[in-house]
Amino acid sequence: MRLDLSTWQEVEHYLDERDGIFLPTGSIEQHGPIGLIGTDSLCAQDIATGAGELIGAMVAPTIQYTPAPFNMSFPGTVSLSAETFGRVVDEVVDGLMHHGFRHIYVLNGHGANLEPLRNVLADRAECCRIKSWWDFAPVNVLRRKWYGDWEGMHATPSEVAITQARHRVVLHEMLDLPERLSAVYMAEHAGDRHGSAEEHRARFPDGRVGSHSSLATPEQGRELYETACQSVAEDFAQFVAGQTIS
Numbered sequence: 105m106r107l108d109l110s111t112w113q114e115v116e117h118y119l120d121e122r123d124g125i126f127l128p129t130g131s132i133e134q135h136g137p138i139g140l141i142g143t144d145s146l147c148a149q150d151i152a153t154g155a156g157e158l159i160g161a162m163v164a165p166t167i168q169y170t171p172a173p174f175n176m177s178f179p180g181t182v183s184l185s186a187e188t189f190g191r192v193v194d195e196v197v198d199g200l201m202h203h204g205f206r207h208i209y210v211l212n213g214h215g216a217n218l219e220p221l222r223n224v225l226a227d228r229a230e231c232c233r234i235k236s237w238w239d240f241a242p243v244n245v246l247r248r249k250w251y252g253d254w255e256g257m258h259a260t261p262s263e264v265a266i267t268q269a270r271h272r273v274v275l276h277e278m279l280d281l282p283e284r285l286s287a288v289y290m291a292e293h294a295g296d297r298h299g300s301a302e303e304h305r306a307r308f309p310d311g312r313v314g315s316h317s318s319l320a321t322p323e324q325g326r327e328l329y330e331t332a333c334q335s336v337a338e339d340f341a342q343f344v345a346g347q348t349i350s
């Protein structure tokens with residue numbers, strides 16, 4: 105059930121019975137030679153919509169423009185400052201709460217969104233929940249099984265697989281193995297704490313950050329998508345029921 109495809113009377117009727125809504129957050133940024141610019145937004149939006157269908161929950165329009173300054177040397181990337189993104193999130197949440205939504209489930213698809221999301225929603229913990237689609241154990245079992253360390257950090261085979269299943273497969277020869285990143289590097293750069301745009305493109309010339317995107321297949325993407333939808337739907341249901349959750 106999409107908010108943007110509903111009438112105001114349908115929203116009013118929904119709010120008579122329920123007060124939960126998904127708010128997907130993604131990015132508009134390069135995702136390597138075979139990843140779509142909208143990968144993060146598409147994954148978050150599709151999984152939120154799929155989870156919403158499983159449990160009859162409404163889904164707000166995806167916030168697609170977000171911070172990705174480190175990718176601005178790659179064509180197609182559009183980056184907001186963390187401050188602007190935070191204000192957009194804050195005012196969107198205000199708007200939803202104004203109408204009576206009391207459980208706003210932010211389903212995230214982009215690492216650099218997490219810090220500004222946590223900052224801006226810190227004092228709304230009881231009404232806002234922040235989760236990324238890769239946070240769930242059943243999803244990670246599949247990621248580890250198929251990709252292991254080649255999941256990497258950016259243009260991951262898992263996110264590419266989901267967009268292949270749902271949108272488009274970019275035809276390309278098998279890509280070379282990317283640089284293998286150390287556990288220390290990944291820990292230090294978690295949440296997309298990368299350097300300047302120039303440094304980032306010089307260090308990772310084709311845009312992949314330790315991720316072997318070519319391992320992705322649409323079949324895996326379908327299984328990842330369905331598994332993520334199920335996990336997210338269960339977590340959403342617990343959140344709106346007010347249960348204690350991790």
Ligand code: NI
Pocket residue numbers: 135143144213214258259260263
């Ligand atoms: Ni991504």
